[in-house]
Amino acid sequence: MQQALSIGIIGLGVMGQRMLARLAGHPRLRASHVWDADPAAVARTLAADPGLVAAASAEALIATPGLASLYIATPPGPHMALSNLAFDAGLAVFCEKPLTVDFGAARRTIARITQQGQRAAVNFSLASSPGLAALQAAWPHPGGAPGAAPGALQGVEIDLAFAAWPRPWQAAAGAWLAQRAEGGFSREVLSHFIFVLQRVLGPATVLASSPVYLADGLGAETALAAQLQAGGVPVRVQAGVGGALDDFNRMAWHGDAGALALGDWFGLQQRLGAGDWQPLGDPSALRAEGQVAQLAQWVALIEGRPHGLPGFAEALAVQETIEALLAG
Numbered sequence: 435m436q437q438a439l440s441i442g443i444i445g446l447g448v449m450g451q452r453m454l455a456r457l458a459g460h461p462r463l464r465a466s467h468v469w470d471a472d473p474a475a476v477a478r479t480l481a482a483d484p485g486l487v488a489a490a491s492a493e494a495l496i497a498t499p500g501l502a503s504l505y506i507a508t509p510p511g512p513h514m515a516l517s518n519l520a521f522d523a524g525l526a527v528f529c530e531k532p533l534t535v536d537f538g539a540a541r542r543t544i545a546r547i548t549q550q551g552q553r554a555a556v557n558f559s560l561a562s563s564p565g566l567a568a569l570q571a572a573w574p575h576p577g578g579a580p581g582a583a584p585g586a587l588q589g590v591e592i593d594l595a596f597a598a599w600p601r602p603w604q605a606a607a608g609a610w611l612a613q614r615a616e617g618g619f620s621r622e623v624l625s626h627f628i629f630v631l632q633r634v635l636g637p638a639t640v641l642a643s644s645p646v647y648l649a650d651g652l653g654a655e656t657a658l659a660a661q662l663q664a665g666g667v668p669v670r671v672q673a674g675v676g677g678a679l680d681d682f683n684r685m686a687w688h689g690d691a692g693a694l695a696l697g698d699w700f701g702l703q704q705r706l707g708a709g710d711w712q713p714l715g716d717p718s719a720l721r722a723e724g725q726v727a728q729l730a731q732w733v734a735l736i737e738g739r740p741h742g743l744p745g746f747a748e749a750l751a752v753q754e755t756i757e758a759l760l761a762g
């Protein structure tokens with residue numbers, strides 16, 4: 435039997451809890467040590483799983499002997515400092531997106547990763563998804579030349595709508611999520627689809643963007659309409675708070691002989707010619723497949739093997755596009 439890999443987790447809010455649930459029962463990855471700046475979050479976590487060990491601080495957690503990797507699920511602010519502490523201790527880092535809003539710190543960290551061969555990845559959940567694999571198979575070349583049925587790529591459309599922001603399942607998250615400095619649906623949700631866009635087509639350029647903000651100057655964006663170009667292909671974004679659905683997301687890729695679409699995160703649909711949209715697989719099975727693959731990729735990251743998780747440089751490129759969209 436292969437040795438278990440001990441994971442330390444910093445940040446025990448909504449996402450930290452989700453990752454703890456995902457890790458439970460994994461054959462290799464074993465959450466062992468946890469820490470959060472909020473003692474109540476630590477207490478809740480230990481009450482739910484008394485087998486976990488609470489560290490006395492972030493530094494103490496990172497210094498824990500025998501740890502293989504650090505998972506960072508705090509808001510973006512501390513991501514770079516915690517990553518660098520983990521690299522100092524020789525840990526592989528799996529960090530939540532968005533990477534950071536401090537581009538200088540990100541560039542210094544990326545230079546260090548490159549120079550020292552540090553192991554680091556960012557959790558864009560669609561990175562290991564069957565949907566992304568289908569898009570890469572359909573358009574294997576950055577310019578969108580055809581590789582399969584949908585033909586030469588003509589355009590990409592991203593549509594997002596949220597009945598309320600933050601979404602109901604994030605109601606317990608910190609105030610940061612609704613604030614302009616670090617939160618908002620563009621960093622939280624649109625970034626996943628910009629990641630997919632840039633992974634398939636290469637860097638995107640923002641041609642026009644119209645974010646709408648609350649008049650208080652503090653609140654996150656309430657709407658965003660934008661046009662971009664990636665690999666010479668036009669990309670349209672329409673997103674906003676409103677409508678009846680808690681979390682509507684759809685990314686349609688139109689070829690000259692058909693189309694593919696990601697919807698509701700892991701769902702995948704295909705249209706041939708001008709025919710009807712047809713599901714490709716069961717969305718919940720695709721989600722499960724993507725999540726199992728994600729953890730397998732994390733094991734590969736820890737063991738220094740090739741993996742498909744986005745590195746910090748790829749995540750920074752996503753964030754640069756997102757911040758350009760938010761700047762308008």
Ligand SMILES: NC(=O)c1ccc[n+]([C@@H]2O[C@H](COP(=O)([O-])OP(=O)(O)OC[C@H]3O[C@@H](n4cnc5c(N)ncnc54)[C@H](O)[C@@H]3O)[C@@H](O)[C@H]2O)c1
Pocket residue numbers: 444445446447448449450469470471472475492507508509510512530531532557558559604606607608609622
């Ligand atoms: N990959 C995904 O699908 C996905 C989904 C949701 C959230 N996220 C990302 O996960 C991260 C966390 O989001 P969330 O929804 O869990 O937020 P949250 O507000 O629910 O939880 C954040 C936790 O971090 C703690 N924290 C804040 N600063 C800290 C620090 N300096 N040191 C230690 N702990 C600290 C808070 O006390 C809180 O418990 C964000 O970067 C978010 O964008 C990713």
